[in-house]
Amino acid sequence: MPLFWADEFPRKIPTGLTALPAGLARSYGDVGLNENNALLVASAMNRILAWDEKTGIIRCEAGLSLAQLLEFCVPRGWFPPVLPGTKFVTVGGAIASDIHGKNHHVAGTFGCHVRSFEIVRSDGAHAVCSAEQNADMYRATIGGMGLTGLITWAEIQLRPIISPQIAYVGTKFHGLEEFLALSQASKAEYTVAWIDTVSGGKNFARGIFMEGDHSAADDPLVAGKGARLPFPIDLPAAALNRTTVGLFNFAFYHKQLGHRVNHFMHYDPFFFPLDAVHNWNRMYGKAGFLQFQCVIPAEAMGEMMRVVSKAGLSSFLAVLKVFGDVRSPGMMSFPKPGWTLALDFPIRGDRTFELFDRLAYMTLEAGGRLYPAKDARMTASQFQRFYPQWRDFSQFMDPGFSSSFWRRVSK
Amino acid sequence: MTTPSALIEDKDEITRRSSPSGQDWIPPQRVFVFGATSAIAMATQRLLCEKGSSSFFLVGRHVDRLEAVAADLRVRGASLVVTAAADLDDTASHPSLIAQGIESLQGMDLALLAHGVLGDQQRDEASYSATESVLLTNVLSPISLLTWLGNYCEREQHGCLAVISSVAGDRGRQSNYIYGSSKAALTAFLSGLRNRLHRSGVQVLTIKPGFVATPMTAHMKLGPLAATPEQIATGIVKAIRKRRDVVYLPWFWAIILGIIKAIPERVFKGLKT
Numbered sequence: 001m002p003l004f005w006a007d008e009f010p011r012k013i014p015t016g017l018t019a020l021p022a023g024l025a026r027s028y029g030d031v032g033l034n035e036n037n038a039l040l041v042a043s044a045m046n047r048i049l050a051w052d053e054k055t056g057i058i059r060c061e062a063g064l065s066l067a068q069l070l071e072f073c074v075p076r077g078w079f080p081p082v083l084p085g086t087k088f089v090t091v092g093g094a095i096a097s098d099i100h101g102k103n104h105h106v107a108g109t110f111g112c113h114v115r116s117f118e119i120v121r122s123d124g125a126h127a128v129c130s131a132e133q134n135a136d137m138y139r140a141t142i143g144g145m146g147l148t149g150l151i152t153w154a155e156i157q158l159r160p161i162i163s164p165q166i167a168y169v170g171t172k173f174h175g176l177e178e179f180l181a182l183s184q185a186s187k188a189e190y191t192v193a194w195i196d197t198v199s200g201g202k203n204f205a206r207g208i209f210m211e212g213d214h215s216a217a218d219d220p221l222v223a224g225k226g227a228r229l230p231f232p233i234d235l236p237a238a239a240l241n242r243t244t245v246g247l248f249n250f251a252f253y254h255k256q257l258g259h260r261v262n263h264f265m266h267y268d269p270f271f272f273p274l275d276a277v278h279n280w281n282r283m284y285g286k287a288g289f290l291q292f293q294c295v296i297p298a299e300a301m302g303e304m305m306r307v308v309s310k311a312g313l314s315s316f317l318a319v320l321k322v323f324g325d326v327r328s329p330g331m332m333s334f335p336k337p338g339w340t341l342a343l344d345f346p347i348r349g350d351r352t353f354e355l356f357d358r359l360a361y362m363t364l365e366a367g368g369r370l371y372p373a374k375d376a377r378m379t380a381s382q383f384q385r386f387y388p389q390w391r392d393f394s395q396f397m398d399p400g401f402s403s404s405f406w407r408r409v410s411k
Numbered sequence: 412m413t414t415p416s417a418l419i420e421d422k423d424e425i426t427r428r429s430s431p432s433g434q435d436w437i438p439p440q441r442v443f444v445f446g447a448t449s450a451i452a453m454a455t456q457r458l459l460c461e462k463g464s465s466s467f468f469l470v471g472r473h474v475d476r477l478e479a480v481a482a483d484l485r486v487r488g489a490s491l492v493v494t495a496a497a498d499l500d501d502t503a504s505h506p507s508l509i510a511q512g513i514e515s516l517q518g519m520d521l522a523l524l525a526h527g528v529l530g531d532q533q534r535d536e537a538s539y540s541a542t543e544s545v546l547l548t549n550v551l552s553p554i555s556l557l558t559w560l561g562n563y564c565e566r567e568q569h570g571c572l573a574v575i576s577s578v579a580g581d582r583g584r585q586s587n588y589i590y591g592s593s594k595a596a597l598t599a600f601l602s603g604l605r606n607r608l609h610r611s612g613v614q615v616l617t618i619k620p621g622f623v624a625t626p627m628t629a630h631m632k633l634g635p636l637a638a639t640p641e642q643i644a645t646g647i648v649k650a651i652r653k654r655r656d657v658v659y660l661p662w663f664w665a666i667i668l669g670i671i672k673a674i675p676e677r678v679f680k681g682l683k684t
Contacts (some may be wrong), residue, residue, distance in 0.1 A: 004450070005476055044450070061479070072487070086657075320575035375434045 003042045006061070006152040010109050010122045012401070018402035019122060021146045023090030024065060027097065028291035029376035031145050037402060038387075041092055048072060052063045056158040057115065062092030062151040067224075072195040074223040074267075078158040085148055085319075087224075089135055094150045097373040098143030098330040099222035100340075102271070104210065106324030109335055111142035117154035122400025123317065126152075131329060131367060139395035143330030145372060147406060149398045157275070164359055165215035166190070166270040171323065172253070174206050176302055181320040182209040183322045189213050190270075192284035196249045197308045198242060198280035199341065205305050208256060212270050224268030231279040234286050242312055265269075272318075286347045292359055293342040295323055296368030301339050304362055308343065311355045315343040331393050334371040342374065353377065372405060381397070383409035417456075426610060436652050438462045439521035439571060443512050444469050445499060446526025447557060448476040450625035453483075454644035455523060460484050462648065463519075470511035471526075472498060491516065500547050502555040504608035509559050518567070521651065523559050524553050524574040528594075529627050535589045542589050549593035554600055561604055564613040571614040571651055574601055578619045578659065581668045584684035605656060612652050617652055617657045621664040634665075 003021075020034035024042045031038070045063035049067045052058075052122060056078045060069070067087040068079055082094075082101045089099065098111040107113070116130035119141055129138035141148045169188070173179050179193055188211035195207035274280050281289070296304065299374050301320075308315065319342040323335045356377045363370055369386035370378050384390055394410065438459055444452050447469035456467060465471070467489055472476045477481040484492050491514040497508055513519055553574060563571035579587055580594030598617055603616035605636040622628065622637040638661050646660035657664040 002627075002629050005448075005473075005479075007473070007475060043439050047453075048486045049479060049482045051486040305665070 001040060002044060003040045003150075004044045006045065008121065009040065009120055009150050009152075012040065012228075013400065015120060016034040019150075019151050019398075019400055020403045021062075021092060021096070023063060023072045023093035024088045024377060026086055026089050026093070027373045027375060027409065029372070030408065031097070031375070032093075033404040034402060039263065042092060042150070043073075045152070047089075048401050049369070056160060057155060058158060059153055059155045061153050062090060062095070062117070064091050064241055065089065065167050066091070066094065067348070071223045072160055074161070075163050075221045075272060077160055077162070077221055079161045079267075080129075080258065081157060082107055082110040085272065086275055087257050087272050088275065091154050095151060095154060096146040097146060098333040098335075099373070100319065100329055100335045101366075102192045102210075102292045103321055104326070104335055105191065105324030105384045106189055106326070108324070109143075109180055109328040109330065109333055110324060110332060111328045111330045113157045114142060115155040115157055116142070118152045119149040120152055121149040121398050137396055139329050139331045140393055143333035144393065144396070145332065145403060145405065147401050147403065149401065161214045161221075163215040163217050164224075164267050165174065165217065165218040165219050166263045166267050167215050167262070168211040168265050169211040169260065170256050171209045171211075171260045172206070172256065173209055174203070175268055176298075176305065179205070179207065179320065180298065186211055191321065193303075193320040194252065195318045195320045195341075196253060197305065198246050198249055201311050204309060205302075206253060209254065215264055217264075222266075224266060224272075229278050234282045236285055240284060245315070284344075287347045288346045289346050290346045290352060291342065291374040292356060293340060293371040293374040294363040294368050295334065295336055295338045295340040295362055295371075296366040298322075300338050300362070300366035301341065303357045304341065304359065304366075304408060307358060307362065308355070311351075313345050313348060313352055314357055316342050317347050330391055331396075332372075332387055338370070339366060345401055372409075375405075378409065380409045413649065416582040434628075437649070438464045438648070440465045440474075441516040441520045442467050443519050443560075445472045445522070447494075448473060448480055449525045449627075450526075450640040451623060451647075452523060452642050453480055453526035454640040455525070456480070456642045457487065457648050458641075458648050459521075460489050465489060466516045467493070468516050468519075469494045470486050470499065470508065470512075472496065472535045483569055485570045491579075499552045499556070502546075502552060505555050506559055509556070509563070513563070519560070519563065519570060520602050521571045521573065522556075523573070523647075525551065526652075527575065527627075528590075529587075530590050532585075532587050532589060545589050546593050549590070550596045550600075551634060553597055556679075557600070557604060561613075563609060565608055565611045568611050569613065571603070571616065572601075572608075573614075573616040573618060573647060573651060575618045575620065576601065578621050578664045578668050580619070582671055585684060614651070614654050616647075618650070618656060619658065619662060620660045620666065621667070645662075646648055 018037045019040055022032055022039045023043050025032055028226055042063040045061040048060045050059040066080055066089055084099045084101055094110045095114055098109045099108045116128055118128050120126040174184055192210045193207045245358050313343040323338055323340055325337045360382055361376055364382055375399050442464050444451050467484055469477055474496045481492040481494050526551045529543055533539040533544055557646040558574055576598045577594040579591040580598045583591050601615055601617045607613055620643050622633045623643055624637050625640055643660050650658040
């Protein structure tokens, strides 16, 4: 059910049902679903309420997407403080999942840059929250999976840019030691690695370490374009297999000819390579795919990579990144110091689920945690061990709010 | 090695920003919007603002909503945004409302009439007073506004009156003929007004959207032909720029309605429409 104005809430919640705010539905699992209950889709609440060109502080309604934010702020010489792998998420969603990006090691999560927001509860009460004012509610709402009430607007600190271009450096690596060395040596604001999880032997854990910094050249400040290529059909399930993904990985790795390349590129392909293809998820066919993202200590990553590679289930969008120690104000925030690995697998029945359960178990053993925004499988007991603060958090939940995810993990 | 500026993806974008339309089109500067918190109006205002319209007089029912819309336009570069909360069913208030707008913006170059109600066919056909209320909002209210605005434009020998009608006005159907007939009346009025104001150099634009995903249609299953308010806004601004008379938005509705209108009445009356 769409929500166009803050004043329609909470009377739009059907009686007897729980509510969950929704944005552009880019979470992978059930954290954005509310089965048999109400979803309040707020992406039409996308007005910008205040803007200070000198300080880069913007106040916008929570349904504003990062794509719309970029279109607004880039020509004015400002940039979102944190960007995820797609620009088709709303500000409200970015807060609810306390998203992170390629600059986590220096900038922390999105929530670190949220100065304040207004939250409206299902009983009609509303409060402005910040680190100083209603601080508990502020902390609970950042990473709070939309469960603490409806965020109507938020005030965000942007960062200045001179150019929309990114000075990009791509470096090939073999194995996690080389990845670690590159990560430690890097001074870049944005770092991430694509990693081959299919190949074994001498190609085990090969990848490309990608670094980026905002260019200091005085280029015209042009935002990225909205136009995208469609992915018009669901591919048959067999289309993605070990061979085709192996070929993709081979091509991706060897597309970069030299060991190290550097050039300038627009921020759009640097941050959002997949947004270029609309509905890219359809390449996984009707059965779809599962996402997995964990953060674990660096020492545990080698073993996990070996398990993934041996399982023979092809993941070709595998991403590895070192998280930093900038603390988020969010109570339930996912990132913490360590390495984060994000994978996606076409669903091939029980084999896929068994691998996921194994990886979740390994994450738990290593003292890591999984990311609710990318989860469809973790058990209640796993969630409660990943996030032992969940009971404290639940005190701040709106009693009229719930989600499929929450019902699954709070049992 | 290529320099960063050589890698800019869209050079046209830069040209477009320096001269908003890509040609030497200066958008209407002083814009009046009635029903300014409707989805199509909001998208059109934003687009006009981005193209360079400088001042806005926004009329709507809810003060808070108008304020949010006004803030958005100010942030996006509008130099003056004046809001007026009014119930446009109150036609007696129209002259003073328009006078307030003209005084605030020092004139008017474009008026967009975007207010209207869909009604509820089953409820309305059972009661004349419900029907009357739809006709008041969709026909009498805009006709009242257009009387005053049309006379103003004729005096000034200048201006554009852009009015949202609907494809539903092209033929009455049992599923929404009250809404449809209100839009048909509006369309006919606009046709006559255009004829009258043509020699004064005034553009009268009849906008006929098909299904659009807006709060008005939020309860309906719209199907694959539904457009977004942004798509409609792009079409409206283009039609203003090209000084068009009547536009179907998106364009394919012209073909669909051409077919629907061609069905003989003796066949049409037996159809489930």
